[in-house]
Amino acid sequence: MSIRFKTLAELKRLLENKDISSYELVNETFKNISSSKTNSFITLDEEVALNKARDFDEGKVDGDLAGIPIAQKDLFCTKNLRTTCGSKILENFIPPYDATVVDNLSAAGSICVGKTNMDEFAMGSSNETSYYGTVRNPWDLERVPGGSSGGSAAAVSEGLVCAATGTDTGGSIRQPAALCGITGIKPTYGRASRWGMIAFASSLDQAGAFARNAEDCALLLNHICSHDSKDSTSISDERENYLDNINNDLKGKKIGIIKEFDISSLNREVQDSFEQSKRIFEALGASFVEVSMPNIRLSVPTYYVVAPAECSSNLSRFDGVKYGYRAKDVDNLEELYVKSRSEGFGDEVKRRILIGTYVLSAGFYDAYYKKAQQSRRMIKNDFVDAFNEVDIIMSPSSPSSAFKIGSKTEDPIEMYLEDLFTISSNLAGVPAMSIPHGFCNGLPIGLQLIGNYLEESKILNFAHQYQKNSDWHFKTPDLGESS
Amino acid sequence: MSWETVIGLEVHAQLSTNTKLFSSASTKFGSEPNTQVDLVDLGLPGVLPVVNKDAFKKAIRFGLAIEADINQESTFDRKNYFYPDLPKGYQITQMTKPIVEGGSIDIDVDGDKKTINITRAHLEEDAGKSIHDAYPDKSVIDLNRAGTPLLEIVSEPEISSAKEAVSYMKALHQLVTFLDVCDGDMSQGSLRCDANVSIRKVGDAELGTRTEIKNINSFRFIEKAINFEIKRQIKVLESGEKVTQETRLYDSGRDETRPMRSKEFANDYRYFPDPDLLPVVISDDEMEEIRSTFPELPADKSRRYISEFQIDESEAEIISSSRELSNFFEVAVESKNDPKLAANLIVGEIGSLLNKDNIKIDESKLSSDNFNILLQRISDGTISKKIAKTILAEIWETGRNADEIINDQGLVQIQDESLLEEVITKVIESNTKQVEDYKNGKDKLFGFFVGQVMKETQGKANPKAVNDLLKKALNS
Numbered sequence: 041m042s043i044r045f046k047t048l049a050e051l052k053r054l055l056e057n058k059d060i061s062s063y064e065l066v067n068e069t070f071k072n073i074s075s076s077k078t079n080s081f082i083t084l085d086e087e088v089a090l091n092k093a094r095d096f097d098e099g100k101v102d103g104d105l106a107g108i109p110i111a112q113k114d115l116f117c118t119k120n121l122r123t124t125c126g127s128k129i130l131e132n133f134i135p136p137y138d139a140t141v142v143d144n145l146s147a148a149g150s151i152c153v154g155k156t157n158m159d160e161f162a163m164g165s166s167n168e169t170s171y172y173g174t175v176r177n178p179w180d181l182e183r184v185p186g187g188s189s190g191g192s193a194a195a196v197s198e199g200l201v202c203a204a205t206g207t208d209t210g211g212s213i214r215q216p217a218a219l220c221g222i223t224g225i226k227p228t229y230g231r232a233s234r235w236g237m238i239a240f241a242s243s244l245d246q247a248g249a250f251a252r253n254a255e256d257c258a259l260l261l262n263h264i265c266s267h268d269s270k271d272s273t274s275i276s277d278e279r280e281n282y283l284d285n286i287n288n289d290l291k292g293k294k295i296g297i298i299k300e301f302d303i304s305s306l307n308r309e310v311q312d313s314f315e316q317s318k319r320i321f322e323a324l325g326a327s328f329v330e331v332s333m334p335n336i337r338l339s340v341p342t343y344y345v346v347a348p349a350e351c352s353s354n355l356s357r358f359d360g361v362k363y364g365y366r367a368k369d370v371d372n373l374e375e376l377y378v379k380s381r382s383e384g385f386g387d388e389v390k391r392r393i394l395i396g397t398y399v400l401s402a403g404f405y406d407a408y409y410k411k412a413q414q415s416r417r418m419i420k421n422d423f424v425d426a427f428n429e430v431d432i433i434m435s436p437s438s439p440s441s442a443f444k445i446g447s448k449t450e451d452p453i454e455m456y457l458e459d460l461f462t463i464s465s466n467l468a469g470v471p472a473m474s475i476p477h478g479f480c481n482g483l484p485i486g487l488q489l490i491g492n493y494l495e496e497s498k499i500l501n502f503a504h505q506y507q508k509n510s511d512w513h514f515k516t517p518d519l520g521e522s523s
Numbered sequence: 524m525s526w527e528t529v530i531g532l533e534v535h536a537q538l539s540t541n542t543k544l545f546s547s548a549s550t551k552f553g554s555e556p557n558t559q560v561d562l563v564d565l566g567l568p569g570v571l572p573v574v575n576k577d578a579f580k581k582a583i584r585f586g587l588a589i590e591a592d593i594n595q596e597s598t599f600d601r602k603n604y605f606y607p608d609l610p611k612g613y614q615i616t617q618m619t620k621p622i623v624e625g626g627s628i629d630i631d632v633d634g635d636k637k638t639i640n641i642t643r644a645h646l647e648e649d650a651g652k653s654i655h656d657a658y659p660d661k662s663v664i665d666l667n668r669a670g671t672p673l674l675e676i677v678s679e680p681e682i683s684s685a686k687e688a689v690s691y692m693k694a695l696h697q698l699v700t701f702l703d704v705c706d707g708d709m710s711q712g713s714l715r716c717d718a719n720v721s722i723r724k725v726g727d728a729e730l731g732t733r734t735e736i737k738n739i740n741s742f743r744f745i746e747k748a749i750n751f752e753i754k755r756q757i758k759v760l761e762s763g764e765k766v767t768q769e770t771r772l773y774d775s776g777r778d779e780t781r782p783m784r785s786k787e788f789a790n791d792y793r794y795f796p797d798p799d800l801l802p803v804v805i806s807d808d809e810m811e812e813i814r815s816t817f818p819e820l821p822a823d824k825s826r827r828y829i830s831e832f833q834i835d836e837s838e839a840e841i842i843s844s845s846r847e848l849s850n851f852f853e854v855a856v857e858s859k860n861d862p863k864l865a866a867n868l869i870v871g872e873i874g875s876l877l878n879k880d881n882i883k884i885d886e887s888k889l890s891s892d893n894f895n896i897l898l899q900r901i902s903d904g905t906i907s908k909k910i911a912k913t914i915l916a917e918i919w920e921t922g923r924n925a926d927e928i929i930n931d932q933g934l935v936q937i938q939d940e941s942l943l944e945e946v947i948t949k950v951i952e953s954n955t956k957q958v959e960d961y962k963n964g965k966d967k968l969f970g971f972f973v974g975q976v977m978k979e980t981q982g983k984a985n986p987k988a989v990n991d992l993l994k995k996a997l998n999s
Contacts, residue, residue, distance in 0.1 A: 117569045130568065137562055139569060236569040243798035271571050272800050350798055353603050356612020357566045361664070377605055400603070400793035409795060 043068050044199035045516050048108060048256040051202055055096075055107045062093035062107035062151070069109045069153055072200050078176045078185070080195040082114050083122045084154035092151045105263060106149025111204040113192050114155035115162055116142050116247075117236040121152075125238045126160040126170040126188075129358045129365045129384030139236020140268045141205060141247045148263040156204060157191030160386045161355065162212055162240040164188050165458035168449055169388040176445070177220060178517040179483050183442040186216030186458070189250070193220040196250045197517060203251045203260055207237060209244045210343050211438075211462025214474035217250055218437035218486025221476045221515055223503065224250045225257045228494050229469035230275040233268030239354040241347035242273075244466040253513045254475060254503035258282035261496060277494065285497045286504045291325030293502075296430035299332045301461065307440055310485055313478030314436060317487050320509050321434075321502070329430050333422035338415040339464040340456060345399050345412035346467070351389075352396025358384065391452065416467050423468040427492040432499055435461045437474040437486030461488055471496040475503045476512040484515065525725045526760075528753050529733075530688050530718060531680035534695055535673045536705040537649065537713040538581045544648045544672035545572030545615065552711050556665035564670045566610030571799050574599075578672040579805060581704040582622045582646055583813050585674060588702055588820065589641055591626025595805045597646075602792040608651035608664050616675075618794045620802075621645030628678075628698070630690040639691050640679040649673050674704070680719065680730065685749035689742050692716060700846045701820055715740045718749055722756040722766070731756070732766040736773050736780055748773035752780050824849055832862035838870045847883045854891040860898040864908075868898070872912050876919050888922030889915070896925040909982050910934050937984045940992065943976070946984070947996050950975045961997060972997065 043051065043065055054060045066089050073081060089109065096107035117123050117135035119142075124130045138146070146152065159169040167175040167190030175190040177183040178198035185194040189206030193216035196204050206213040208226035217224025225248050232247040239245060249260035261282045268274045295318075303311055318328060360366035360380025367379030385393070399408035426433060438458055448455045465472040470493055474486035487506075491499040507513050543550055546563035563570045586593045600618035623644035630637050651669035655662045676695065682688050696714060699705040706713050721733035736752060739745050751773075756766050771780040819827070824843035828834050842852045848869060855865040877884060897914060900906045906914070906929060914928050929935060937943060950972060951958055961968040976989050 117567075123568070125568070133568070135567070135569070137567075234569075235571055238568040239799075241798075270573060272573055273798075349795060353601050353613055353793070353795070356603060356605065357568070357610060359605060359607075359612060361607045362565060362610060363567070373607065397793065400795055402791050402793075405793075405795070 044072060045252070046199075046202060047252045048105075048202045048259060051108055052105075062096040063090065065107065066090055066093040066109050066151060066153065069201060073153070076198060076200060077181055078178055078194045078198055079173050080156055080175055080191040080198065080200060081111070081154045082124055082126070082157050082170075082172045082191070085118075085121050085152060088121075089151050089153045096149065096151070101149045103147065103149030104259065105145065108150050108203070109153045109201055110145065110150045111154055111156045111192055111195050111201045112142060112145075112152050113189050113205050113207055114158055115207055115238050116205060117238065118142055118152065118155065121155065123155065123238070124172065125162070126158040126172060127385065127389070128171040129380075130238075131171070131365060133364055135236070137236060140233035140266065140270065141264050142236065144263045144266055145205070150203075150263075153201065156189070156195055159188035159190065159212075160389050161238070161351070162188040162207060162209055162245075163351070163388050163392055165211070165215055165455055166443070166445075166448065167191065167216075168445065169386055171386060174445055177442045177483075178519065179221065180442065182444055183483065184219070184445055186219035186438070186442065188212040188216075189224075190216050192250050193217055193222060193224065196220070196222050196252065198519065199516065203249060203256060205247060205264065206250055207240075207245055207247050208462075208466065209240050209246075209347060210466050211459040213248045213250065214462045214472060214486065214488055215438045215458055217474040218476070218488075219442040219484065221484025221486075221512070221517070222250055223253050223257055223473065223475050223507075223513060224248065225254075225261065225473035225496065225500070226465070226471060227261060227265055227496050228275065228471045229466070230271075230273050231265045231279070231471070231494070231496070233266060233271045233274050235268055235270040239350075241350040242354060243350060244343075244347060246466070253507050254473070254500050255283070255286060255507075257473070258286055258500045258504070261500075275494070280497055282497055282500055285501050288501045289325065290321065290502065290505050293326040293432075294430040295321060295326050295328050295502075296331035296426050296433040297328055298336060298426075298433060298435055299330050300334065300336050301435050303436065306436065307480050309478065309480040310436055310440060313480070313485060314487070317434075317477045317506070320506055324505055324509065326431075326502075331426040331429055331433065333419075333426055333464075335415060335418040335422050336464050339419060339467060340460060342412045342415045342419065342467060343459070343463045344395070344456060345408050346416060348392040348396030349400050349409050349412075350396070352393045352400065355385075355389070355393055360384070388452075419464055420468045423464075423470055423492075432492075432495075432502055433490040435488045435490070437461060437488040441480040441483035441485050465490050469493065471499060473499050473503060475506060476515065477506075477510070478512060484512075526722050526757050527725045528683055528749075529680045529721050529723065529730055530682035530684075530749060532678045532682065532688060532691060533717040533719070534676045534678075534692065535649075535715050535717075536585075536676060536695075536699050538578050538672040538674055538704060539706050540575055540577045540581065540672055542575055542577075543670035544575050544578050544646065546670050548670065550671050552713075554667055556663075556667060559667040560669065564610065564666055566612075572615060572797075574800065574803055575672065578646055579622060579803060580809075580813055581702070582644065582674050583805065583810070584702050584817065585644060585676075585699065585704050586623035586626060587814065587817060588698055589623075589626030589628055591641060591644070592624045593805070593810070594620055594622055594624065595807075595810065596620070596802050597622045598802045599646075599797045599800045600794045601797045602794055604792055606650065606653075607662070608653045608666070608669065610651070610666060610669060614648060614650065615797055615800070616647035617645035619796070628691060628694050630687060630694050632684075632686050632690045637687065639681050639687075642677040642679055644674050644676040647673050647675055680721075685746045685753070688718060688749055689746045692742060692745055697821060697844060702818055709740050709742070712740055716745060718745065718752075720749055720752045720756070722753065722760060731760075732768050734766065734768065734780075735770045737770055737783065739773055744773055744775055747775070747778055748780055751778060755780065821849075828852075828862075828866070832856065832866070834863055834866040838866045841870050841874070842866060845883070847885050851884045851891060851894070855894055855898060858895045860895060861902055864901060865894075865898055868911070868915070872915050876915070887919065889918050890922075893918060893922075893925050900925060900929060904936060904938065904985060905929065906934055906936050907982065907984075907986055909977075909986075910936065913982075934983060937980050938988060940988065943980075943984055943988055943992050944996070946976055946979045947989075947992055950979065951996060958997065969993070969997075
């Protein structure tokens with residue numbers, strides 16, 4: 041039986057009915073991974089995964105996700121399993137502890153098959169900054185899968201696993217979900233614990249999930265999200281069951297369209313898909329309202345001050361002293377630092393450390409970092425105002441479909457604009473997701489649904505109703521003869 | 524030309540919490556290197572700090588004691604710099620909104636009283652230790668101290684001499700130990716200070732260029748380091764040169780300050796709010812709890828001792844000035860002993876023994892229980908106060924039980940009148956000349972006879988009985 045492209049819910053049913061064993065499932069997964077050409081994984085954990093599958097088959101494990109193989113983005117620390125964060129500097133780093141998200145998902149019985157490829161330290165929108173090679177988009181191997189969680193997105197898109205974790209600092213779940221034609225969700229900031237997530241920009245980083253549809257994402261969030269006393273920014277409100285409201289009626293609901301996002305400048309196909317999606321929601325009884333968010337134009341510049349500032353400090357711990365890459369043949373401490381970091385970090389990471397160091401420097405702090413904090417508050421307030429009028433906000437997930445590998449690497453600004461539509465929800469801390477809703481140049485594109493603070497249930501409800509009335513999420517890439 | 528000195532002190536008090544400021548690792552001093560370190564202290568990828576509220580309670584207690592403003596909402600910032608014993612590459616500290624602002628400390632220099640205002644006191648984490656001399660060809664790091672909570676207490680530049688600085692430091696030491704905020708052990712670095720010193724012409728409004736002397740860890744060194752620095756700066760200025768603003772280290776071996784290598788301190792720390800920590804909010808209830816468990820401070824103690832126990836003012840002051848001594852005294856009084864007697868022995872005999880050995884009472888072999896026994900034996904007439912001193916000396920050496928010493932050495936006081944009369948008769952008979960003089964009006968000789976009786980009884984005679992019986996015998 042082919043397990044490729046099966047949803048999480050379908051696999052659960054197959055296991056429950058004993059139509060397939062977990063061992064077969066995991067074994068098949070590794071077979072598929074070995075023949076894959078996308079370079080989605082950095083490290084595999086075959087022996088441990090197969091043992092866990094046997095345990096499940098022997099009835100020793102239960103839980104909501106029991107026996108299901110999943111993949112973890114290589115930014116989550118996994119005890120005794122190498123965690124590189126896509127960087128040379130952590131090439132040999134084996135964490136002595138599990139991230140809370142990893143812990144939660146194993147407590148639910150899921151089986152981690154390996155760690156997925158990603159942009160180095162989650163800095164990138166194409167997966168080209170990974171030290172472990174570019175990930176390829178399963179829809180076209182010459183194109184990028186998006187980033188930074190490109191490995192997770194590609195692995196789910198290609199049907200290697202039915203679910204994977206991701207992290208989203210400025211769009212790192214939603215943009216690759218869109219470019220790979222799958223569903224991805226970033227919950228409210230603080231809803232999932234950051235304990236054990238290697239930090240890029242602490243005030244923006246948030247864990248989330250990739251799956252084939254919104255319903256599977258809801259099930260995953262039921263385990264990924266939790267209150268964690270080890271993370272001071274973790275939200276203490278009790279977590280909802282995200283499946284509870286997924287079938288709510290959309291009649292009378294209002295969807296906001298952001299006036300300041302100029303969709304008419306985008307590719308014709310992107311515009312058409314957007315219009316078609318609007319019609320689906322209208323048919324479900326929802327109506328559209330234009331909301332003005334005047335400060336949203338500040339999102340990209342604000343983000344590229346705040347995120348590098350935090351990253352420049354967060355990445356100081358990688359100094360060659362305690363763990364990670366240490367340069368050889370150094371004569372003194374200064375040289376140890378300079379060489380270890382120069383050799384251990386890639387260009388994009390260095391670029392952001394430099395920007396961050398600059399904007400925090402005495403004399404520049406007020407002009408950059410402080411200003412950015414002010415504009416961030418203004419953007420947040422725009423969301424507060426908008427959600428006074430509408431239930432959710434809708435936009436394209438990314439300006440276009442997947443681009444050719446290498447086509448944007450020489451132009452960082454062009455690359456940064458990939459996150460034009462996604463960044464603002466990170467700055468505001470609100471939940472957002474991307475669902476497949478059409479094609480542009482034969483490649484999938486995504487629709488972004490943004491919810492109010494702690495209203496991930498609502499966007500999951502909209503997404504699920506949309507998917508009950510469309511078939512974009514059933515589309516799968518043609519993998520040719522290789523698989 | 525006459526110069527005046529302006530000094531501001533930054534004192535780091537290590538808070539006596541059980542665990543670190545942002546992790547659950549122990550803060551115990553002197554353990555094997557790198558054994559009191561958890562994932563957070565190591566600065567592993569993915570770890571996050573969680574605030575230890577106990578450190579806040581102690582900081583607030585200090586703030587209340589100096590009548591400062593308490594920021595019930597305070598924030599943490601990152602101070603970024605690279606150093607091998609700073610695992611995260613930044614120190615978490617309170618730059619913009621410290622827990623304590625304002626307040627003051629009263630000092631006393633040879634009877635002159637002065638008030639030193641406090642700018643702020645903020646919480647921050649300590650760094651680890653780099654060890655350069657353990658191996659010939661490498662430096663190693665001990666992270667046991669990394670993450671230990673510190674309260675940095677910053678004074679206004681209102682201190683005008685090395686002596687005042689020492690007095691300020693002593694007042695601070697007394698306060699933090701009484702408040703149970705810090706153990707005050709300067710030799711272990713629990714309390715250490717950085718001194719900002721500058722010189723200006725008397726009458727100048729502007730401050731001179733200052734230097735900062737780092738990490739001075741004894742009262743004596745504070746005085747010496749500052750005095751050296753004052754002399755050095757005066758010499759520089761009088762030779763027509765300028766003082767360079769710099770950080771200096773005090774070398775106690777050579778009794779001089781020296782500039783630190785410039786690489787040892789970075790210039791731009793790129794402070795910014797720590798995004799891993801939300802503002803820490805102390806509720807009104809928590810404030811109330813801290814107020815209600817506020818310990819009694821020396822001045823209040825002293826006043827209470829005088830009014831409640833009628834002990835001498837000077838004794839009350841000495842006992843209440845030390846947390847250990849006052850605890851010791853209070854235990855004795857609580858056990859229904861005579862407060863005056865207890866105070867007398869603590870200040871007198873025990874005080875000189877403590878001075879001799881330069882230790883604190885809880886480091887001595889004299890336990891509260893044993894002291895209680897001793898006091899009871901004096902009160903019930905078993906031994907005299909004089910014998911008690913002999914017994915104390917023995918306890919000081921051996922820590923033996925007072926009753927045991929009394930029994931073994933036959934120190935029980937002689938109360939038996941017939942026995943004492945026999946001795947008195949003997950003394951009178953062998954000192955006929957003195958008896959005659961006494962009877963002719965030389966009253967002062969009475970003490971001589973008491974001494975003789977005591978000598979005969981090896982000090983064991985009950986002094987009151989000797990007095991009474993001697994008077995009777997001599998006046999007959």
